[in-house]
Amino acid sequence: MTDRALVVVRPGALTTVQDRGRPGHAHLGVPRSGALDAPAAALMNRLVGNPPGAAVLETTLDGCDLRPRSAVTVAVGGAPCPVSVNGRPAPWGAPVHVPAGALLSVGKAVSGVRTYVAVSGGVAVDPVLGSRSTDLLSGLGPPPLTAGTVLPLGRPDGTHARVDVVPQPSPPTELVLRVTPGPRDDWFTAAALRTFTTRTYRVSASSNRIGLRTEGPALERAVDGELPSEGMVLGAIQVPPDGRPVIFLADHPTTGGYPVIAVVHPKDLPATAQATPGTPVHFTFVSGRNDRF
Incomplete structure (x- = not known):
């Protein structure tokens, strides 16, 4: 061996x-x-x-x-x-x-x-x-x-960085996540879109590698009924029936039937890995800003 x-x-x-x-x-x-x-x-x-x-x-x-x-x-x-x-x-x-x-x-x-x-x-x-x-x-x-x-373990090549310390970002005391609206932001009311970008959410203790769940105000739907399952991407923010946003992380399913209100900018996702339960979460639109609110 x-x-x-x-x-x-x-x-x-x-x-x-x-x-x-x-x-x-x-x-x-x-x-x-x-x-x-x-x-x-x-x-x-x-x-x-x-x-x-x-x-x-x-x-x-x-x-x-x-x-x-x-x-x-x-x-x-x-x-x-x-x-x-x-x-x-x-x-x-x-x-x-x-x-x-x-x-x-x-x-x-x-x-x-x-x-x-x-x-x-x-x-x-x-x-x-x-x-x-x-x-x-x-x-x-x-x-x-x-x-x-x-x-x-694999075989090392015998080299490594010779440093005393390396800069690393501190775990976040709050998450400010840049998001692009859609593809299903039109399934939510104008009031819900305002709530999404102006109110504070918090990281839920039920978060895991599949998704970061949030606690906070529920988002009101403008369209009732079911959405056929469609492809999901890393960082998609899905809104289940309870109205609280869920950010899809690395182990997320590849399809889903709940509407996606927005998608998190890829560079903001690593911070979600270090956000402890209770951490404040703020969403801010950075492109394709919806004019309904």
């Missing part, structure tokens, strides 16, 4: 393998998946000398504990958290040497939600449709990690 492997000692609340996902398969009903905070995952890969799209571990809220079978370089970033090796504090957001058999502990997030653990060589589980990502909706890719899981 190869010594290029990582043993999961404590999986935490939800730890999954993620890379850049599976774009281009929506016509087959396959979600995109991939790291929710893609810039954080890419930066950690850079710090350990991996390509930006190498597979990493994405933890949720309370981290994980890992034991490599051979010496590795790791970098932990995204949501700030304590990091230790065999009980000794180690830096967050910088390359860390972990000897063979040592215990790497990634602690509870101090702020934010998702922490990323990159390991030199990358996590080398078998790819499915070109990606190693775990997809919670379709079940493609490796299942969420459990205690005792052994993850194979």
Whole structure:
């Protein structure tokens, strides 16, 4: 058995393998998946000398504990958290040497939600449709990690960034999301569109990798009845019968039958990965502004 492997000692609340996902398969009903905070995952890969799209571990809220079978370089970033090796504090957001058999502990997030653990060589589980990502909706890719899981690692190229610290955005204290209206904004009243862009929503505790759910004023429909299922894109803001917007994230379904009032600008999506329950959410139209309000 190869010594290029990582043993999961404590999986935490939800730890999954993620890379850049599976774009281009929506016509087959396959979600995109991939790291929710893609810039954080890419930066950690850079710090350990991996390509930006190498597979990493994405933890949720309370981290994980890992034991490599051979010496590795790791970098932990995204949501700030304590990091230790065999009980000794180690830096967050910088390359860390972990000897063979040592215990790497990634602690509870101090702020934010998702922490990323990159390991030199990358996590080398078998790819499915070109990606190693775990997809919670379709079940493609490796299942969420459990205690005792052994993850194979690729071979590192021997290089990594030699830095003391790297700049990373802080988890948001509020989300200000730029959105393009439509394609179904005409299914809502003018009052609803005003509410959507002027009132404050908050991140719901029921949010997950499939969608960021919000709490706040309900949006009134101008069109009753059912909408035939149609294609959904990353960042689509769907409004279910309760009237509260839901932002589709990486594991979102590829089709849906509730109207989409707007779509979030791609550059604003990474911040949603780090928004804790209760975080204020503001939507602002940036193009194609509707003239009905």
